[in-house]
Amino acid sequence: MNLWLIPIFPLLGFLANGLFGRRIPKALINTIAVGSVLLSFAWVVKTLLGLSPLETKYIEHYFTWIQSGTLNIGVDFAVDRLTAIMLLVVTGVGTLIHIYAVGYMEHEGGYYRFFAYFNLFMFFMLVLVLAQNYLLLFVGWEGVGLCSYLLVGFYFTEQFATTAGNKAFIVNRVGDFGFSLAMFLIYRQFGTLDFSKVFDSAKGLPVEASAGIITAITLLLLVGATGKSAQIPLYVWLPDAMAGPTPVSALIHAATMVTAGVYMTARSATLFLKAPISMDTVAVIGLATAFFAATIGLTQMDIKKVFAYSTVSQLGYMFLGVGVGAFSAGIFHLMTHAFFKALLFLGAGAVIHGLHGEQDLRQMGGLFKHMKITAITLLCASVAISGVPWTSGFFSKDAILVAAYARAPWMYWVGVLTAGMTAFYVFRAWIMAFLGDYRGHAHPHESPLVMTGPLMILALLSLGGGFINVPHFLEPMFAEAAENQALAWLSAGVGILGILLAILFYVVKPGLADSVAKGFGGLYTLVYNKYFVDEVYDATVVEPLVEGSRTVLWRGIDAGLIDGTVNGVGQRSRGIGSILRLMQSGNIRSYAAWVVLGSIVLLIVIGFSGGLR
């Protein structure tokens, strides 16, 4: 079926735009960038139709990449139902966001550079989901991290953008370190990195014999996943990553790349199911992330920051789902989240675009009459993320929460509370942006069709995406999650309650929000400042590292030891030379005396040693 064609189109687009983008007209750049992604979407659809119903895994082997001793790693692509969903989401949403970006980036400098990186990202993301072994997955994993870095720092003349790019990259290194260790352990334990082989032999292992090593592997994989998918404790890079252009936030930092951790965990489900401790850790981390990120989202004033923390929070939901064993629910939420969160970001981008770069919610308001399409599509996304019945978020979020209830009821209740907060902060942002009176100073205008078109398609998907029965589709791979109508309706009710609260706070009684914030005082300050996590990391990790590098590594080892040795050798040579050079007096008669003296000494030595014979 030529699976390799799927990632190769964006790669060619990257090469064309990256190498010649400077010299070719914008229209051609657009055609290449959007066309390549569209082609790979088309090829995905054709492939999946051809492989339907895809009961078993379809694998293509291209060539052996690494052959060393018993290590044999091939470049193999594979498609199963999990990959199928990821492929459709990545290329489908990716195409829409590429089209949108054509409008959004129109007035930006470095136009071709943006689309070159965007296509490169698509290539690596598709390699990531198509890979049939851990190392190839890691190639895609690192590649998307690179593109994330490049695109977060896209406005590289701004200090905050380059800093945010560095932060994203460096924080991800921590996670990738864990991932690498996990791969080493997998190879040590199973002698291969191929998914099918690893999972087959893992299935055969008795639980008692393998609990320790499997737990270690899965916990290390989790470290990798927390880095890429912005979970506690490594989530700090994602909110800062909003420094990049908004389509980047939508594609990379909401819809696709950050879900790679969830995908990888679901892919390794066989291993995780063998390690109950890891499963619980995944669930608790996911739940904690969902909850804390949601509380931060309640207080943020930057529209993109609100959605960024919302993304962290929703990713937490996915991890909760995966952690309680509802892998299909996690993937389901991954898909619906890709729809409505991409839409939220693109809508936010349309607002920012229409306001000439304004991102502060306090400078918005009353935009409904200026940009109706954006407002209505964003409303669709807000309804969906709040879990209002029969929207996509309703089905996927509730599938996760019901599964969490089956695992531990308290997880369900925390999740429901988070759902309420989610609904509240999303509607808070929507109301602050679109209702009331305009508080800013720009001239708001609606975006062109090239931007609103993708918004409308995504709005339809956000509303109707829940009717795609992903858990049923994934049934051959993962056990189907439990169902419980009552619990689902309860959490949906809490979501609606959150919406009503937002309306009460920001429409019915404006000013109530401020007085409540004042009432909470210290707690509000704490949350508004994101629990000071960045400051704590600065003080406990960054500063000691910088200080240690400066005093020990730089001044101590580099300047002291290494430079000291090199300079010391030079100094000693000069010292000895400065004594010896006194012999070079310029006084010819003293040279003569030395010659004579030397000859005499030579004669004496020869005489004493028995002559020349």
Add this chain to the structure above:
Amino acid sequence: MPNAPVPLSWYLILSAVLFALGVAGFIFRRNIITVFMSIELMLNAVNLSFVTFSYQFKQVDGHIYSFFVMVVAAAEAAVGLAIILTVFKNRATLMIDEVNSMKY
């Protein structure tokens, strides 16, 4: 013993005396020309001992060697005198202690 040959040791003593005089002049004289002449004296003292031994052992090697030394001495005289002339032109002195700028 009117016809008795001059003993070998006399030649050698003469050679040693000449050589010692050369060394003394080489070290203690201050005029560059004199120093130069002292060097020539040492070379010829050595030539004398070569020829003496050559005669004594009835071998021609010593003669040949002394010719080599003479050739070298002639070449050295040519170069050395050229240097001395240049030094004198530039410095207007032949005092060896005053030509001491080549130093640390």
